[in-house]
Amino acid sequence: MRKTMLTRLAVVALLTIAISVGCPLGLEAAAGGGATLTMMYPPPRALPPANDPIKAELESKLGVTLRVINPPLEGYLEKINIQVASRDMPDIFTCPWQNDWRQFADEGAIVPLDQYLSGLTNLSKLPKADWDKVTYKGKVYAVPVGGFRNFAGLFVRKDWLDKLGLPIPKTMDEMYTVLKAFTENDPDGNGRPDTYGLTAQTSGVDGSCFQWVFGAHGSMHSSMRSIYAVARDGAGVVDMNLNPANAQALKWLNRLHVEGILDPEWVVNTPDQIYMKLAQGKVGCIWYTWNLPYVLDTRFKLKEVDPEAQWIEIKPPVGPGGASSLGKEQGLVSVIMVSSSCKNPRLALEFLDYIAGEEGKRLVNYGIEKRHYNYINGELVFTDEGKQDWISHYAILKVGFDSDFWTSKYGMYGKILENLALNMPLTADAADGVVTEAKKKYDADLIAYVNEMYCRFITGEEPISNWPNFADTARKRYHADEIRDSVVQALKRTGVVK
Amino acid sequence: MSTRTILGRSDRAFDVSIYVVLVMVAVVGLYPFLHVLLVSVTAPETLIRRGTGFIWPGKMTLEAYREVFGSEAIRRALLMSIARTVVGTAVNLTLTTLTAFPLSREALPGRNVFLTLIVFTMLFSGGIIPTYLLVARLKLVDTIWALILPTAISPYYLIIMKNYFEGLPEELYEAASMEGASELQILTRVILPLSRPILATLGLFYAVYHWNAFFDAMIFINDRSKYPLQVLLREIVVQGNVQDMMGDRVIFGQNMKMAVIAVTTIPILVIYPLIQRHFAKGITLGAIKG
Numbered sequence: 005m006r007k008t009m010l011t012r013l014a015v016v017a018l019l020t021i022a023i024s025v026g027c028p029l030g031l032e033a034a035a036g037g038g039a040t041l042t043m044m045y046p047p048p049r050a051l052p053p054a055n056d057p058i059k060a061e062l063e064s065k066l067g068v069t070l071r072v073i074n075p076p077l078e079g080y081l082e083k084i085n086i087q088v089a090s091r092d093m094p095d096i097f098t099c100p101w102q103n104d105w106r107q108f109a110d111e112g113a114i115v116p117l118d119q120y121l122s123g124l125t126n127l128s129k130l131p132k133a134d135w136d137k138v139t140y141k142g143k144v145y146a147v148p149v150g151g152f153r154n155f156a157g158l159f160v161r162k163d164w165l166d167k168l169g170l171p172i173p174k175t176m177d178e179m180y181t182v183l184k185a186f187t188e189n190d191p192d193g194n195g196r197p198d199t200y201g202l203t204a205q206t207s208g209v210d211g212s213c214f215q216w217v218f219g220a221h222g223s224m225h226s227s228m229r230s231i232y233a234v235a236r237d238g239a240g241v242v243d244m245n246l247n248p249a250n251a252q253a254l255k256w257l258n259r260l261h262v263e264g265i266l267d268p269e270w271v272v273n274t275p276d277q278i279y280m281k282l283a284q285g286k287v288g289c290i291w292y293t294w295n296l297p298y299v300l301d302t303r304f305k306l307k308e309v310d311p312e313a314q315w316i317e318i319k320p321p322v323g324p325g326g327a328s329s330l331g332k333e334q335g336l337v338s339v340i341m342v343s344s345s346c347k348n349p350r351l352a353l354e355f356l357d358y359i360a361g362e363e364g365k366r367l368v369n370y371g372i373e374k375r376h377y378n379y380i381n382g383e384l385v386f387t388d389e390g391k392q393d394w395i396s397h398y399a400i401l402k403v404g405f406d407s408d409f410w411t412s413k414y415g416m417y418g419k420i421l422e423n424l425a426l427n428m429p430l431t432a433d434a435a436d437g438v439v440t441e442a443k444k445k446y447d448a449d450l451i452a453y454v455n456e457m458y459c460r461f462i463t464g465e466e467p468i469s470n471w472p473n474f475a476d477t478a479r480k481r482y483h484a485d486e487i488r489d490s491v492v493q494a495l496k497r498t499g500v501v502k
Numbered sequence: 503m504s505t506r507t508i509l510g511r512s513d514r515a516f517d518v519s520i521y522v523v524l525v526m527v528a529v530v531g532l533y534p535f536l537h538v539l540l541v542s543v544t545a546p547e548t549l550i551r552r553g554t555g556f557i558w559p560g561k562m563t564l565e566a567y568r569e570v571f572g573s574e575a576i577r578r579a580l581l582m583s584i585a586r587t588v589v590g591t592a593v594n595l596t597l598t599t600l601t602a603f604p605l606s607r608e609a610l611p612g613r614n615v616f617l618t619l620i621v622f623t624m625l626f627s628g629g630i631i632p633t634y635l636l637v638a639r640l641k642l643v644d645t646i647w648a649l650i651l652p653t654a655i656s657p658y659y660l661i662i663m664k665n666y667f668e669g670l671p672e673e674l675y676e677a678a679s680m681e682g683a684s685e686l687q688i689l690t691r692v693i694l695p696l697s698r699p700i701l702a703t704l705g706l707f708y709a710v711y712h713w714n715a716f717f718d719a720m721i722f723i724n725d726r727s728k729y730p731l732q733v734l735l736r737e738i739v740v741q742g743n744v745q746d747m748m749g750d751r752v753i754f755g756q757n758m759k760m761a762v763i764a765v766t767t768i769p770i771l772v773i774y775p776l777i778q779r780h781f782a783k784g785i786t787l788g789a790i791k792g
Contacts, residue, residue: 044724047726047737051575051726053574054727073724073725074726075720075724076720076733076736076737077737078736078737078740079717079720082720082721083720083721086630086631086634086721087634089631089634090631090634090635090638092634092635092638092643276756280550280756283550284550284551303546303754303755304546304550304755305546305547305550308547309547309550309551
């Protein structure tokens with residue numbers, strides 16, 4: 005009995021070992037004898053099927069074998085760092101723009117691209133300003149990925165506005181009235197005071213979830229890093245997180261908090277909680293990612309839960325001084341780098357140049373003509389197969405905002421993105437992507453302090469009258485001045501500031 | 503007599519209170535699982551209408567499971583996880599036994615040197631980058647062996663097993679060798695049949711480790727078709743919590759997340775009752791009676 009059980013176990017174990025050795029878990033042999041290009045980037049919306057026709061098409065066009073590595077987004081940077089440290093790198097890899105990709109140049113893990121770029125006409129058409137941003141120590145070290153100015157929108161419940169007989173708010177005063185009515189006038193008609201005017205999610209936002217409030221007061225805020233603007237009156241470069249105008253914006257938000265209009269959980273909301281609250285009809289307004297209505301409709305079945313519910317994007321309301329801004333203008337999205345272990349950097353850039361051109365752009369974004377998309381009367385129409393998300397798997401380099409793509413693929417939701425990307429007032433960070441030693445050293449602590457104090461100002465734990473103390477502490481104890489001075493130096497070198 | 507009845511009563515009261523407390527503890531422990539299961543079979547609309555908290559699915563639906571098992575990636579990852587757990591545990595047990603047995607024999611020359619070297623690795627390790635370099639140079643990246651060989655022997659479990667072997671009566675060895683058995687025969691014919699509790703216990707520990715591991719797979723595996731389930735689970739459950747301003751990620755509904763958690767948790771849970779018999783014996787090791 006014992007013996008049989010043991011032998012059986014041993015047989016099973018040996019068999020499994022044998023099977024797994026035999027089955028293709030080992031290294032893949034590169035198909036064909038041609039060049040191979042290994043690329044690593046976080047996985048996009050969906051992954052291609054096994055017999056991916058677009059990959060085959062790309063490979064035959066360029067005469068290379070493509071090998072794509074898509075590690076999970078969580079842990080992507082960890083994976084890059086380990087591979088860079090071990091010098092076991094893919095040929096091409098991407099890095100989110102706000103991360104310190106320049107360290108890879110310092111470590112000699114990526115190669116300068118200047119000598120390989122000549123004659124690549126599609127890449128040379130990328131905006132000069134973008135190329136400037138990826139120039140480091142006088143050399144181009146990466147291919148800039150831009151293409152979007154903005155992904156976020158200010159959304160309100162249109163059906164609640166209609167029900168309460170309120171117009172779409174255009175000024176901050178009207179906005180206040182609307183949010184107050186959303187809270188107090190029972191917009192969902194269930195007879196209970198269980199709604200909030202406004203909610204927010206602070207985590208993961210590059211910029212500020214209340215940027216539209218700061219924008220209405222002619223200012224900016226970022227909860228991720230110090231941001232700057234060049235003052236028009238010649239006052240130099242201003243650290244916008246410490247801009248006195250922000251005190252007025254915080255005062256406006258504090259009023260919402262005190263009157264119970266602002267969801268008290270705004271500091272700790274996770275995306276899951278946000279979607280739940282919105283799908284349950286607990287909140288009437290939020291600044292969020294462009295695809296909010298899409299996610300609510302498809303994943304949270306909003307149309308079935310509440311057929312009346314209608315979320316629309318609105319222009320950011322105008323403040324007392326006539327200013328308005330929806331958010332921080334997106335600089336670059338990411339950068340694409342060529343590693344020093346790449347045998348043929350020119351080939352890597354030729355691939356990028358191809359997908360930056362018209363033919364390549366269509367192939368990697370739309371798919372194969374006739375199979376995935378058609379032009380009907382000059383209009384882009386996706387087939388059912390072409391509507392699948394994986395189609396744009398290889399579109400690592402986006403050039404400009406492609407309205408056709410978004411509206412054909414996502415219908416009315418794509419229209420929302422188009423509106424947000426093209427028609428909204430935005431504010432730019434004058435020092436977007438500038439990294440200095442002082443910034444590396446002090447910025448994280450400074451921002452932690454700024455975030456804490458902003459939160460206290462909004463909740464009223466700290467009276468707004470303490471703003472001068474706060475700004476003073478940030479400047480002196482948290483080195484805000486030192487960071488700003490280093491940034492000014494950097495901006496002078498690039499000619500942004502005289 | 504009367505004192506005995508009174509004692510009996512208070513004993514019974516004590517017993518009852520023990521049961522009440524333990525049932526409450528069990529409910530606290532089981533509720534999360536129950537919640538996961540209930541949410542996974544609840545229609546998203548119901549979930550949204552009722553809110554979080556205790557949910558009794560009004561309208562049951564297996565839609566989430568259909569989506570989970572309909573996904574080729576998840577099916578493949580499930581197979582990969584099973585392969586990793588089975589092969590990995592087999593390798594673990596084989597190598598741990600083959601190392602622990604000689605180390606448990608006093609006759610082994612340099613026994614303490616070997617033991618010191620092994621214990622040293624419990625306290626100090628090369629770190630992730632040297633480990634990666636080693637795995638990469640051995641050409642193990644993207645193979646199942648990258649997940650199995652670096653953790654083939656856990657020093658901690660090795661010592662437990664060595665101590666277990668040492669606890670077996672010396673007379674067994676003497677008797678066996680008198681009969682003319684070689685060391686290998688002693689191991690396979692005499693020691694292993696007596697070691698089922700420890701094999702089951704350590705096998706379970708190793709299996710649970712393999713089933714739950716995700717970090718090594720994320721680092722050593724590049725080909726997504728070779729990812730184990732845990733990596734995908736993390737992507738589905740954790741990644742939804744990272745807002746991506748491009749809106750370029752798929753957002754999963756709550757029921758889908760819970761269905762994936764259920765699919766990931768249940769297989770390993772099922773193993774427990776199967777080897778619980780040995781498990782209870784093995785964990786109280788040293789309690790062996792001669």
